[in-house]
Amino acid sequence: MDVWSYWSRIFCRRVLFLFCVFQEYLSSMLDCPPTCSCSLTEIYCNKSDTGKFFPVVALQDTGSSGNSSVDIAELFNNISSIHIENWTGLQTLRDVDMELYTGLQRLIIINCSLHSIQARAFSQNPHLRYINLSKNPLTTLSWQLFQNLQLSELRLDGVVFDCGCDVRWIQLWQQRGEAGLHTQMLFCRNGAFKIRLQNMYITLCDVPEINVSHNSNLMMIEGDNVTVSCNGSGAPLPEVDWTVAGLHSINTHLSNVYWPNIHSINLTLVNVSRDDNGFLLTCIAENLVGMTNASIQLAVQFPPVILKLSEPERRHDTCIEFTVRGYPYPTLRWYHQQREILQSEYIRTEMDFYRDYLEGCLTLLNPTHYDNGNYTLQASNSLGTVTKTVYGHFLTAPPFDPDPDGSPVPSDNAIRPEEETFGVSIAVGLAGFTSVLLIVLFILINKYGRRNKFGLKGPVAVISGEEDSASPLHHVNHGIITPCTLNGEADEVVIGMTHIPVIQKPQYFRHGHDCNTPTTYIQHIKRRDILLKRELGEGAFGKVFLAECYNLIPTKDTMLVAVKTLKPTACPFGSQSLKDPNLSARKDFQREAELLTNLQHDHIVKFYGVCVDGDPLIMVFEYMKHGDLNKFLRVHGPDAMILVDGHPVQTDGELGLSQMLHIATQISAGIVYLASQHFVHRDLATRNCLVGNGLLVKIGDFGMSRDIYSTDYYRVGGHTMLPIRWMPPESIMYRKFTTESDVWSFGVILWEIFTYGKQPWFQLANNEVIECLVQGQVLDRPRVCPKEVYDLMLGCWQREPQQRLNIKEIQKVLYTMGKDTPVYLDILG
Ligand SMILES: *[C@@H]1O[C@H](CO)[C@@H](O)[C@H](O)[C@H]1NC(C)=O
Ligand SMILES: *[C@@H]1O[C@H](CO)[C@@H](O)[C@H](O)[C@H]1NC(C)=O
Ligand SMILES: *[C@@H]1O[C@H](CO)[C@@H](O)[C@H](O)[C@H]1NC(C)=O
Ligand SMILES: *[C@@H]1O[C@H](CO)[C@@H](O)[C@H](O)[C@H]1NC(C)=O
Numbered sequence: 001m002d003v004w005s006y007w008s009r010i011f012c013r014r015v016l017f018l019f020c021v022f023q024e025y026l027s028s029m030l031d032c033p034p035t036c037s038c039s040l041t042e043i044y045c046n047k048s049d050t051g052k053f054f055p056v057v058a059l060q061d062t063g064s065s066g067n068s069s070v071d072i073a074e075l076f077n078n079i080s081s082i083h084i085e086n087w088t089g090l091q092t093l094r095d096v097d098m099e100l101y102t103g104l105q106r107l108i109i110i111n112c113s114l115h116s117i118q119a120r121a122f123s124q125n126p127h128l129r130y131i132n133l134s135k136n137p138l139t140t141l142s143w144q145l146f147q148n149l150q151l152s153e154l155r156l157d158g159v160v161f162d163c164g165c166d167v168r169w170i171q172l173w174q175q176r177g178e179a180g181l182h183t184q185m186l187f188c189r190n191g192a193f194k195i196r197l198q199n200m201y202i203t204l205c206d207v208p209e210i211n212v213s214h215n216s217n218l219m220m221i222e223g224d225n226v227t228v229s230c231n232g233s234g235a236p237l238p239e240v241d242w243t244v245a246g247l248h249s250i251n252t253h254l255s256n257v258y259w260p261n262i263h264s265i266n267l268t269l270v271n272v273s274r275d276d277n278g279f280l281l282t283c284i285a286e287n288l289v290g291m292t293n294a295s296i297q298l299a300v301q302f303p304p305v306i307l308k309l310s311e312p313e314r315r316h317d318t319c320i321e322f323t324v325r326g327y328p329y330p331t332l333r334w335y336h337q338q339r340e341i342l343q344s345e346y347i348r349t350e351m352d353f354y355r356d357y358l359e360g361c362l363t364l365l366n367p368t369h370y371d372n373g374n375y376t377l378q379a380s381n382s383l384g385t386v387t388k389t390v391y392g393h394f395l396t397a398p399p400f401d402p403d404p405d406g407s408p409v410p411s412d413n414a415i416r417p418e419e420e421t422f423g424v425s426i427a428v429g430l431a432g433f434t435s436v437l438l439i440v441l442f443i444l445i446n447k448y449g450r451r452n453k454f455g456l457k458g459p460v461a462v463i464s465g466e467e468d469s470a471s472p473l474h475h476v477n478h479g480i481i482t483p484c485t486l487n488g489e490a491d492e493v494v495i496g497m498t499h500i501p502v503i504q505k506p507q508y509f510r511h512g513h514d515c516n517t518p519t520t521y522i523q524h525i526k527r528r529d530i531l532l533k534r535e536l537g538e539g540a541f542g543k544v545f546l547a548e549c550y551n552l553i554p555t556k557d558t559m560l561v562a563v564k565t566l567k568p569t570a571c572p573f574g575s576q577s578l579k580d581p582n583l584s585a586r587k588d589f590q591r592e593a594e595l596l597t598n599l600q601h602d603h604i605v606k607f608y609g610v611c612v613d614g615d616p617l618i619m620v621f622e623y624m625k626h627g628d629l630n631k632f633l634r635v636h637g638p639d640a641m642i643l644v645d646g647h648p649v650q651t652d653g654e655l656g657l658s659q660m661l662h663i664a665t666q667i668s669a670g671i672v673y674l675a676s677q678h679f680v681h682r683d684l685a686t687r688n689c690l691v692g693n694g695l696l697v698k699i700g701d702f703g704m705s706r707d708i709y710s711t712d713y714y715r716v717g718g719h720t721m722l723p724i725r726w727m728p729p730e731s732i733m734y735r736k737f738t739t740e741s742d743v744w745s746f747g748v749i750l751w752e753i754f755t756y757g758k759q760p761w762f763q764l765a766n767n768e769v770i771e772c773l774v775q776g777q778v779l780d781r782p783r784v785c786p787k788e789v790y791d792l793m794l795g796c797w798q799r800e801p802q803q804r805l806n807i808k809e810i811q812k813v814l815y816t817m818g819k820d821t822p823v824y825l826d827i828l829g
């Protein structure tokens with residue numbers, strides 16, 4: 001699901017296109033000052049001018065309709081660079097001059113007569129990175145102008161300040177090497193002398209110190225009153241303040257100065273609210289020289305409440321969903337008909353923590369009518385206990401659930417302790433009979449397979465030899481596609497090879513305690529919480545690392561994750577454009593993160609969140625220990641030795657039929673979910689699935705496939721890489737991608753699984769494959785593949801998309817087949 005390079009390319013094209021189309025339009029909309037030249041992204045005034053005011057591109061009154069199709073604010077927002085030179089009249093830079101240019105990134109005002117800049121001049125320009133104020137008669141400058149900017153460079157060459165505490169901050173920034181100031185030779189005037197700024201010596205002029213009354217953590221109980229106190233000290237005496245924006249509790253400030261050099265301020269919280277649990281209360285002390293802050297984290301304790309306890313719902317397993325809130329975290333107990341439920345593999349609690357919320361499921365594996373009855377959830381912590389009951393009704397179900405939304409409902413459950421022996425013995429008998437049949441079948445197949453094994457070994461070795469199989473996480477695409485396939489309509493977002501309709505009603509199971517919020521909650525992870533351990537792979541977009549992440553979930557201090565970094569993309573703009581591609585890349589990043597946040601399923605690789613404080617941008621995913629499924633299949637194939645990275649690797653156990661079915665079932669469950677989200681994947685293949693502990697398989701990749709499994713793709717016209725061996729005829733011929741084309745690909749995945757990861761049509765070249773597919777040929781039945789499974793494949797490979805099997809059907813069939821075949825997961829760690 002990688003988008004990086006891909007998006008930036010599209011973006012570049014769009015911008016270039018807009019340049020051509022709107023260039024004239026723009027010039028008719030806006031009046032460029034006569035001594036400047038203007039483009040969509042830049043105002044450039046390099047002729048001298050005596051005008052007193054900052055150049056504002058004036059809006060032309062077109063007279064006709066009041067509205068225009070171009071959003072004016074956006075027009076200004078798109079201007080990323082302003083350059084003014086030799087304007088002798090320009091003396092003051094005012095807030096109003098700057099506030100329209102909200103997207104400004106570079107500001108150059110050189111050799112003008114600028115001697116003052118208003119205090120809030122840059123408050124509306126958060127994207128400013130580069131400021132050049134060289135050769136202006138400025139005598140002073142305040143650090144507060146720049147406090148909310150992330151400046152990469154501030155040029156002040158040729159500015160002679162008045163020596164004093166006012167410019168001490170510049171001296172400090174020089175010492176710290178901030179904003180490139182250390183590379184500049186700066187001066188200040190001390191009476192008649194002009195001295196190097198770095199030699200200026202000023203007493204009683206330093207950054208404030210700060211002390212708060214509680215070390216980092218303040219524990220309290222809901223309803224309490226608490227007072228916190230903050231001392232700012234230093235010279236000049238600092239202003240001190242508590243920032244309370246976002247605080248729910250009622251609060252009052254009390255300020256007092258302990259002359260001569262401590263400014264103390266108390267903050268009282270009255271009737272502390274549980275919504276402030278976890279709030280970071282920050283105190284700020286600032287003076288002429290700079291700012292210091294210190295924080296206290298509030299921990300508000302309150303008794304548990306059960307916000308939600310839903311009736312059982314069939315997902316992959318059956319789930320009684322709950323949301324409980326409380327702090328300290330409540331312990332949960334479940335009762336069924338007054339008896340406490342003991343956790344087992346048939347009934348267990350699965351949950352996530354989010355702030356003081358616990359969300360999750362009481363998961364029941366294969367419940368029957370014996371499990372009917374009242375389920376009571378009891379949540380308790382040191383402040384109280386609360387219970388809630390829900391009635392669970394399960395059927396002695398038919399083999400398949402007729403309900404279109406349900407996953408398959410198993411017909412029996414042989415090992416439940418509470419069940420009556422009579423029913424059990426019949427069920428066991430039936431199950432035993434089926435599995436005997438399957439085992440016989442399996443042995444036959446295996447025997448048949450062994451005999452022919454060596455005939456097909458060659459190509460496997462060749463394939464594995466060609467590819468870099470070293471990293472456990474292989475697959476990071478750089479999805480490059482020609483523009484014609486890409487013009488995502490307004491309601492679609494393009495992700496890698498994938499068009500995703502913008503999800504209208506996102507799934508909010510995870511962290512979904514507030515289902516009415518329309519905005520997606522993207523978890524932000526702090527950079528300091530991410531510790532890179534080793535590189536897992538590299539794609540065109542950037543790199544993927546194994547990392548340790550701290551404080552990701554409250555139950556664990558640290559956990560392993562896979563992080564995908566975004567390489568800053570160079571964007572070949574027209575020469576006149578200075579637009580920073582990182583900005584748009586950031587927006588796309590945000591968009592992708594929102595989508596990934598909304599795609600949450602047991603069989604989709606879990607997306608934890610983003611880290612955006614600084615570069616590179618990072619996405620944090622679940623770490624799947626065994627890497628991609630294709631490699632996994634090959635390592636667990638019948639060919640005793642496999643070349644991985646050119647070295648022979650001993651395989652550790654051959655996959656059996658039940659395991660193959662288990663893998664296939666899990667992938668189909670993921671696809672059922674994607675289909676329910678109207679998400680067409682377009683590149684389903686085993687290389688784009690990942691394997692974790694206990695043979696857990698999930699759809700997901702890090703976008704490296706096109707780099708590493710490049711032979712799986714067919715390069716068309718330079719940039720497009722199509723996985724034709726996984727594509728149905730209509731996708732190859734008309735680039736038509738639908739849920740049905742994903743079903744076709746799933747058929748190919750089945751084939752890959754049952755051939756232990758062979759490349760489909762390995763014996764044919766790409767153009768021969770296309771010919772075969774268009775003529776209606778399909779892949780042969782793999783040697784170890786039962787007829788029932790091959791029938792499924794054939795059902796996926798119907799030429800007419802609407803005649804293909806429905807993915808839910810497929811999932812049900814696989815599930816039942818798998819259930820009848822005992823699953824031994826223990827061969828894998
Ligand atoms: C600014 O003025 C100086 C001196 O007149 C001239 O050399 C320089 O080219 C001018 N800069 C621009 C961009 O016009
Ligand atoms: C001003 O810039 C334009 C293009 O940006 C250039 O053609 C022109 O020569 C420049 N004028 C001066 C005086 O530098
Ligand atoms: C102008 O836009 C507003 C809302 O954006 C709309 O209500 C109004 O009808 C439009 N007027 C014209 C003349 O298009
Ligand atoms: C502003 O730039 C974006 C691309 O960054 C473009 O889609 C949009 O049309 C531009 N707006 C105007 C008014 O030029």
Ligand SMILES: *[C@@H]1O[C@H](CO)[C@@H](O)[C@H](O)[C@H]1NC(C)=O
Pocket residue numbers: 048049086087088111135
């Ligand atoms: C600054 O601009 C003035 C007026 O245009 C010009 O006379 C002077 O030479 C310029 N100085 C430099 C260093 O560009």
Ligand SMILES: *[C@@H]1O[C@H](CO)[C@@H](O)[C@H](O)[C@H]1NC(C)=O
Pocket residue numbers: 108110132134135155157
């Ligand atoms: C910024 O100003 C300095 C001094 O005038 C000059 O040397 C430098 O080239 C300027 N940078 C830009 C990007 O104009």
Ligand SMILES: *[C@@H]1O[C@H](CO)[C@@H](O)[C@H](O)[C@H]1NC(C)=O
Pocket residue numbers: 209210211
């Ligand atoms: C106040 O804070 C400073 C650091 O800002 C620290 O060095 C000092 O020891 C603190 N003083 C007290 C009394 O806590």
Ligand SMILES: *[C@@H]1O[C@H](CO)[C@@H](O)[C@H](O)[C@H]1NC(C)=O
Pocket residue numbers: 211212213214229230231258262264
């Ligand atoms: C703040 O300063 C006052 C006066 O020196 C002192 O009594 C108090 O303990 C200080 N508070 C903190 C939090 O350091």
Ligand SMILES: *[C@@H]1O[C@H](CO)[C@@H](O)[C@H](O)[C@H]1NC(C)=O
Pocket residue numbers: 223224225270271
């Ligand atoms: C908290 O302060 C309010 C108002 O000052 C007071 O009415 C209330 O009794 C206090 N509560 C506690 C628990 O001290």
Ligand SMILES: *[C@@H]1O[C@H](CO)[C@@H](O)[C@H](O)[C@H]1NC(C)=O
Pocket residue numbers: 213227228229254255256266
């Ligand atoms: C601020 O709180 C401290 C205790 O935290 C107290 O000693 C001090 O008197 C308070 N100051 C004011 C002005 O209430």
Ligand SMILES: *[C@@H]1O[C@H](CO)[C@@H](O)[C@H](O)[C@H]1NC(C)=O
Pocket residue numbers: 223271273
């Ligand atoms: C404290 O806040 C709760 C709601 O958060 C409110 O119900 C209660 O009345 C408040 N108590 C006082 C004493 O203000």
Ligand SMILES: *[C@@H]1O[C@H](CO)[C@@H](O)[C@H](O)[C@H]1NC(C)=O
Pocket residue numbers: 373374389391
């Ligand atoms: C379940 O609880 C409800 C009341 O909460 C009660 O009416 C009902 O009889 C209970 N059902 C069983 C099977 O215990």
